[in-house]
Amino acid sequence: MKLAIVSDLHIGHDKFSDDAIKQAREAMELASTMADAMLLPGDIFDRRSPKPEAMAQAINLFRDISKKHWNSKVVSFTGKAHTDIPVIAISGTHERTMEGKDNPLNLLALAGLLVDTSEETTIIEKDGEKVAVFGLGGLSEDRVKEKLNELKPKPVQGAFNIFMFHQSVYELLPFSDDAIRYNDLPEGFDLYVCGHIHTKIEGKVHGKKFLIPGSTVLTQLKEGEQERKGFIIFDTEKQTYEFKQIDSREFVHRVITFDSAEPKDVLKRSEDEIGAILASSKGKPIVRLSLEGTIKEGFTNLDMPIQTITNRYSGKAILSIDASRLVSPAVEAGITDIRENRAGSLPIKELGMGLFLAKLKELKFSDPAKASELFEILSSSASKEKVMKEAEEFLAHG
Numbered sequence: 001m002k003l004a005i006v007s008d009l010h011i012g013h014d015k016f017s018d019d020a021i022k023q024a025r026e027a028m029e030l031a032s033t034m035a036d037a038m039l040l041p042g043d044i045f046d047r048r049s050p051k052p053e054a055m056a057q058a059i060n061l062f063r064d065i066s067k068k069h070w071n072s073k074v075v076s077f078t079g080k081a082h083t084d085i086p087v088i089a090i091s092g093t094h095e096r097t098m099e100g101k102d103n104p105l106n107l108l109a110l111a112g113l114l115v116d117t118s119e120e121t122t123i124i125e126k127d128g129e130k131v132a133v134f135g136l137g138g139l140s141e142d143r144v145k146e147k148l149n150e151l152k153p154k155p156v157q158g159a160f161n162i163f164m165f166h167q168s169v170y171e172l173l174p175f176s177d178d179a180i181r182y183n184d185l186p187e188g189f190d191l192y193v194c195g196h197i198h199t200k201i202e203g204k205v206h207g208k209k210f211l212i213p214g215s216t217v218l219t220q221l222k223e224g225e226q227e228r229k230g231f232i233i234f235d236t237e238k239q240t241y242e243f244k245q246i247d248s249r250e251f252v253h254r255v256i257t258f259d260s261a262e263p264k265d266v267l268k269r270s271e272d273e274i275g276a277i278l279a280s281s282k283g284k285p286i287v288r289l290s291l292e293g294t295i296k297e298g299f300t301n302l303d304m305p306i307q308t309i310t311n312r313y314s315g316k317a318i319l320s321i322d323a324s325r326l327v328s329p330a331v332e333a334g335i336t337d338i339r340e341n342r343a344g345s346l347p348i349k350e351l352g353m354g355l356f357l358a359k360l361k362e363l364k365f366s367d368p369a370k371a372s373e374l375f376e377i378l379s380s381s382a383s384k385e386k387v388m389k390e391a392e393e394f395l396a397h398g
């Protein structure tokens with residue numbers, strides 16, 4: 001059987017809602033012409049309570065997909081299935097509600113537009129070949145091991161068995177000791193499929209393939225999201241797969257380093273960089289510039305012409321400029337003061353930010369682009385537990 005794996009559609013995304021539905025449709029339409037069944041490992045919606053517009057977009061899309069000619073069908077389901085169309089999904093962390101409460105994904109299942117296999121096993125069949133999918137919907141990381149112990153997912157005799165879930169895996173995102181490790185996943189399955197992480201990843205679990213197709217839409221301006229979006233077609237007979245690209249909006253991230261920058265330098269080099277990016281991309285790309293280095297004495301970060309640049313290119317690119325790491329010598333001196341146990345004269349927040357950036361650099365933090373937002377999350381006055389949870393979620397995928 002050929003299985004399409006399409007993940008993290010994020011329908012109803014705040015910033016990129018048009019891209020989300022357009023690219024979800026492209027991926028699913030294309031996948032339906034190539035596969036006998038479709039698996040969706042979570043984050044179909046961007047939030048647990050989507051707006052009616054987003055709900056309508058999803059219903060229209062899944063209704064169209066359910067009417068395609070599917071070569072396989074659902075023949076057995078441990079819960080209550082309302083369709084035999086082989087579009088099999090689980091809820092992700094973005095759809096997560098309190099246990100036992102309805103979420104937008106299971107509403108689509110109740111409407112008979114897909115099968116929600118969260119905590120259930122679905123068996124599909126084509127010409128006598130059976131594929132069984134056990135799904136574990138997205139949970140908070142600390143609940144996963146306990147849940148697996150409780151459910152004890154078992155492969156089905158005589159079928160090709162898939163374990164589909166939506167979590168951080170420690171080997172891929174080593175931020176929290178709570179995250180499950182490859183070895184915590186149940187044994188005996190022929191393929192492990194996961195959502196949650198927005199870049200495509202291949203690994204091995206208990207000697208079998210572990211696949212993450214990545215999201216179909218960009219949701220965060222992170223380094224790793226510069227690769228092309230798409231989905232996976234997996235062949236159960238050959239146990240091989242192909243990644244199929246979709247026509248996703250391009251995203252380019254550039255770091256520009258300054259030494260004693262004046263506003264005119266920042267303007268010129270940013271414009272040169274944006275010009276070069278626009279010359280080699282089609283459509284309206286998302287461009288993120290990270291400005292780093294030092295500002296010439298007499299100027300401050302506030303003098304930099306960020307808004308001018310953003311306004312000038314608003315028609316040609318979706319522009320985001322992060323100048324939080326472009327600092328005046330005074331900020332640097334302030335950091336040195338603190339290091340040497342002297343009190344500087346800078347606002348605490350600026351000093352804190354400076355120290356935080358220095359620490360991230362020391363740790364070789366792989367994704368400095370979002371340092372300022374991470375700083376905001378970590379310096380919030382919420383409980384430590386809540387702050388760490390938010391930071392982890394932010395680092396995983398925003």
Ligand SMILES: [Mn+2]
Nearest residue numbers: 008043196397
């Ligand atoms: Mn996601």
